[in-house]
Amino acid sequence: MVKINFRLDAALHARLHRRALGANLSLSAYIRRTLEQTVDERQRYVFSSQDEILATAIQILSIVATSVGQQSPKALEQGMTEARAILAERGLLGQGEDAR
Template sequence: MHRISVRVDPALYLRLQRRAGGANLSLSDFVRSILAEAADPRGRYIYSSQDELLATGIQTLTLLATAIGERSPQVLERGMRDARAVLEQRGLLSAEQDQ
């Protein structure tokens, strides 16, 4: 097996650690999975295929949040608070992003 050594700034390192923990992976396993995706043997560009899924998910959730917010703003507020907590626990939302 070959070894790759990469230097990253402290902020990026902490974000990678948080994301790895959220995925229940070691940092090395997490980074290996990122590199494997970037070097997809089918030549797929790693960002474009996920962008379409993300856009569809955002549109769907926006429609749902709008409908819930019109019926019960308190339920929407509680749901958003719960979602932020889950995202933060998984390393997908840092405390400074949540402001």
């Protein structure tokens, strides 16, 4: 295997690292897979299956949150607080958001 070294600015590194965590891959594995995508003759998106799973999970969680919110707004608030804390731990909150 060939080894390549290159420099990234801190902001790009942080974004790549967050995406790698989201894909459950090391940063090196994520970058390798992303580079493979650029030379894929079929022009497929390497992580499409994970995106489809994420979209389905978001839809399901939205339905559950709506139902819980109608039945118990306090339980929904507590769940959202816990979810924000977990997202913050993994670096998945957008800039300016906090775990509140």
